[in-house]
Amino acid sequence: MAIVSVHPRPADEVMSPTTTSLASSQLIAVGECRSAIIETTASAAPESLETVTAAPRKNWVFDMFRLDGRVAVVTGGARGLGYAMADGLCAAGLSGIAILDLQSDLGEAACEQLHSEYGVCARFYRIDVRDEVAVQCAIDSVVQDLGKIDILILSAGVADLVHAEDYSAAKFKRVIDINLNGSFACAQAVGKHMIAAGRGGSIIFIGSMSGSIVNWPQPQSAYNASKAGVIHLMKSLAAEWAQYHIRCNAISPGYMETPLNTEFEETYFREWKARTPMSRLGQPEELTGCALWLASGASSFCTGTDVLIDGGYTVL
Template sequence: MAYNATSTPTNPLTAPLPPTPNLTPAERATERFSVTGNAIVTGGAGGLGLEAARALLEHGLKGLCLFDIASSFTASRAALQTLSDTFPEAKIIEEVVDVADEGAVQAAVERTAEALGSVDVLLCFAGIAGSAPAVDMSLELWQKVMDINLTGSWLCAKYAAKEMIKQKTGGSIVLVSSVAGYKSLFPLYAPAYSVSKSAVIGLTTNLAAEWAQHGIRVNCVCPGYMETAMTSVPRAQPGIQAYIDRTPLGRIGQPSELAGPVVMFCSPAGRYITGVSIMVNGGNHTI
């Protein structure tokens, strides 16, 4: 594989899209945020991943593979059935995958490409919090958080990119960091989580620079506290209230409020955007 510093103006994978003639204003608006091809969503049975997958399907995605662990698929079976019922024309499949297991990730991505025909989009929502004070946190827990949140994101991006490069069609990869990638979540104790999410932001810029020549755009969303199972546990409530107190919009977010940035990154609207991290946190970073 040849590595160049940048793409070129004549590279069709990175050149501006040619205008589509004879569209009505409404059709042009729809086309701007259209999502084509097939996607992998890691953590896809969870609240944020499932909501993002739904958004891609709403905007035209034809094939979807959800990566998650077996217990998450079991817990979300009703929601997954509703997703399939809502989008009967889309091909929706599942893969039980430990994203920190390189062999499992490689095999699952290759099976997905074969089953759907291509891999055009990757969303990396798989992650854990692993909250504990730094002085009490075990090395085992620290490593587990890093393995899933950071290494898992890299492995999934790596093998999705290999498929995209082989296809010569380009693609969009969206990693998921957090407001914790920019600031402490104190009084919630989350040093490993914060470090892993900071590293995901660095991973985003590096992969975006490396893979631009192949037409692969790599971006990142950084949600604040969202209404999910992770934020519903009692031990998280002091941290959530402190977050709300420092958030200009005065509340935590809804999973659906991540849909806009995700769709933008995966559609023609984001064609000239790569290496960017967008905070979706109600302005919490401003205070």
């Protein structure tokens, strides 16, 4: 099954939500992929976000974590935390996955790897989450290409370290637009499809311990504010969308060894480790188990929850 890279048109070129252009061979591949997902979904056991019934067999609890027949979207999934979580979900049996990112080379390579490793239908969509029209176009394309969306992980984000007195309005706004406004734009676009489909779903926001505490000694007021906003946005949507069986939760990492943090290694890594009770930074894979739990029926009665995974940083 071929990997198809889909590049939604810029907002000023979009004529309708589904104007993504594909070659004939690509359209055939997308059609085959969509048909395979629909067939798999039809043959799978009905999903339930309300109750979990224990199957009468040994080790049934592990079946609660299976994602067979489901389709996930991961923003910022080309590398780092987003890719690690995408990889974990694919290992649990996803039928389809869409990676939304600005970095085409990394995004396409990520899809190739996931398809090669798990046989999952993997699609890459180049998107800037700050562009609401382009986001809606991309999400519509995912539904058209893969048939549905059951899971959304909102991992796209940026950070910079600037003293508050020197922060330019444009630079501050960029962090808020990507981390907070971009999360809302993607959640809203996917939420509309989930509501219309009537099957419910799971939306996982990537917050940060920075949404609960103020990191020190680095100056990052915009990042802290954006992640506090992400966590409260998650709780607001959890309350609003519970009636549609859409669960919204957040994972809030502590200091992690990711490309986003690598540039600060010389200056801050030693300090971060010293302030973390476990005396180390987290690895991207250490979020995967929580992401799988929140994405699957194993967490069917969990919504509005922020899960801190920070090596004990926030208990001090």
